[in-house]
Amino acid sequence: MIRVLIVDDQEMIRTGLRTIISSSPDLEVVGDVGDGFLALEYLDAHPVDVVLLDIRMPGIDGVETTARIRKTHAPERVKIIILTTFEQEENVYAALSAGANGFLGKGVGPVELIDGxxxxxAGGGTLSTAAAAAAISRLAETPVQRVDEPLARRFEALTARERDVVVEVTKGLSNDEIAAAMFVSPFTVKTHVNRAMAKVEARDRAQLVAFAYRAGIAPSS
Structure with a gap:
C-alpha cells in the first residue's frame, strides 16, 4: 500500500483529492494538511511514501517545502509530486530543481492522478504535458556549451531503441504519443524509459531529459 500525504491550503481540494486517491486499492491517504510547515511536522512523525504538494500556499510555498523536505528525506524514501493550476516554466523548473519527482496540473483526470x-x-517520474513542455523549454533555451563527457558515457550503455525513445522524451512527448510514432505499445515505451533512467542514473523522467541535454543527445531546437 502506497501512503500518500496531501498538502493543499484549500480544504475542498484536499477533500476531492482524498476521494479520488482513496478509490484506488493501491493507495492510502494517511493525512492531509493545509500548509508546508504542517507537512514538515507530519513527515517527522509519520511514514509517508508520496507527498502530493500544492505549489501556491501561505507560509512557505511548494518549492520551499520541497527543498526543506529534501534536507531530511531522500528522494528514494519520500517522493514528491507538485500538483497545481500553475504550470509556468519557472514553477516547474524550480520545483524539479528543488527535488520534486513529478509535476501534475490540477486539471488532470482521476486515472492520470492515480497512475502518476x-x-x-515505483521510481518513475510523472510530468503533465504542459509541465513537460515548460521544463523542456527552459532547458532548450539554454544551449549546452560543452558536452558532459562522463554523463555522455552513461548514455553509451543504452540500446539503439532506448536512445531513440529518450530522444522522443526530450521533445516533451507522452508515452502514448511516442508509442504511436514508433508503432509499439505504451508499455514498451515505458519499459525503455525506465531502463534508460536506470542506466544513466536519472531519478525521474525530468532528470532524464536534463541529462540528455547535458550529454548532447537531445535534438537541437
Missing amino acids: IIDVS
Whole structure:
C-alpha cells in the first residue's frame, strides 16, 4: 500500500483529492494538511511514501517545502509530486530543481492522478504535458556549451531503441504519443524509459531529459 500525504491550503481540494486517491486499492491517504510547515511536522512523525504538494500556499510555498523536505528525506524514501493550476516554466523548473519527482496540473483526470502517484512511487517520474513542455523549454533555451563527457558515457550503455525513445522524451512527448510514432505499445515505451533512467542514473523522467541535454543527445531546437 502506497501512503500518500496531501498538502493543499484549500480544504475542498484536499477533500476531492482524498476521494479520488482513496478509490484506488493501491493507495492510502494517511493525512492531509493545509500548509508546508504542517507537512514538515507530519513527515517527522509519520511514514509517508508520496507527498502530493500544492505549489501556491501561505507560509512557505511548494518549492520551499520541497527543498526543506529534501534536507531530511531522500528522494528514494519520500517522493514528491507538485500538483497545481500553475504550470509556468519557472514553477516547474524550480520545483524539479528543488527535488520534486513529478509535476501534475490540477486539471488532470482521476486515472492520470492515480497512475502518476503509483508511477512515482515505483521510481518513475510523472510530468503533465504542459509541465513537460515548460521544463523542456527552459532547458532548450539554454544551449549546452560543452558536452558532459562522463554523463555522455552513461548514455553509451543504452540500446539503439532506448536512445531513440529518450530522444522522443526530450521533445516533451507522452508515452502514448511516442508509442504511436514508433508503432509499439505504451508499455514498451515505458519499459525503455525506465531502463534508460536506470542506466544513466536519472531519478525521474525530468532528470532524464536534463541529462540528455547535458550529454548532447537531445535534438537541437
